[in-house]
Amino acid sequence: MSKLEIHQFPCHADNYGALVRFGDAGECASIDAPDDAAVEAALATTGWTLSHILVTHWHADHVQGIEPLKEKHGCRVIGPGGSKIPGLDEAVGHGDRFELGAHPVAVIATPGHTMDMINFHFVDDDVVFTGDTLFAMGCGRLFEGDAKTMWRSLERLMALPPQTKVYCGHEYTLANARFAVTVDPDNGELADRLSEVEKLREAGEPTLPTTIGRELATNPFLRVADPAIRAQLGLESAADWEVFAEVRKRKDNA
């Protein structure tokens, strides 16, 4: 089995694209298609061959490159069902599994940001692509689902092995970190991470991927059971999803 290789690249104002090479002959999958020109440039840089597009959700900044890429490369488009994904060849949902080369991929549904949102977990490679559900020290806004739904979705990602590398749809890390310290001010690991992220962004470097373990230690949206965060918010006896809802509301208003 050839090793999974990942090429992450920025596009638009703050999106990330990613190519995942899984095949011995250089076949790769594009995670979403935020911008066909940026994906083409990444293909030219890597020399890889586009055979698949794995779509996380229907938002325009994740799907607008699908049709031109499909027309040029004849690639297979796998994504959530429903009528909103252009060029979809194969609809997948929670618990489905498929293989790319010899790499098993498990689909994890995480409704909340959108109701169609899915994540692609490369099970044997300890890699997950979370689209706009989980970000470094943040999570997606609730455009279509409620807080309880999103919290249950995040719990599915929290259950992945801690060493799992997390690739996200956007570089929102610095703003997320600056907000995170306001609800989790005594978290030393979070404070260290904020200064690390400030240095990376000053140097124009990406802050991603992250890992599930790192997020469990520093992401306030995942740490709602933490007594210090609950005390900070005055929600000592609330349900986890209620604390999550409050953190989300504060971030929306930050």
Ligand SMILES: [Zn+2]
């Ligand atoms: Zn989105």
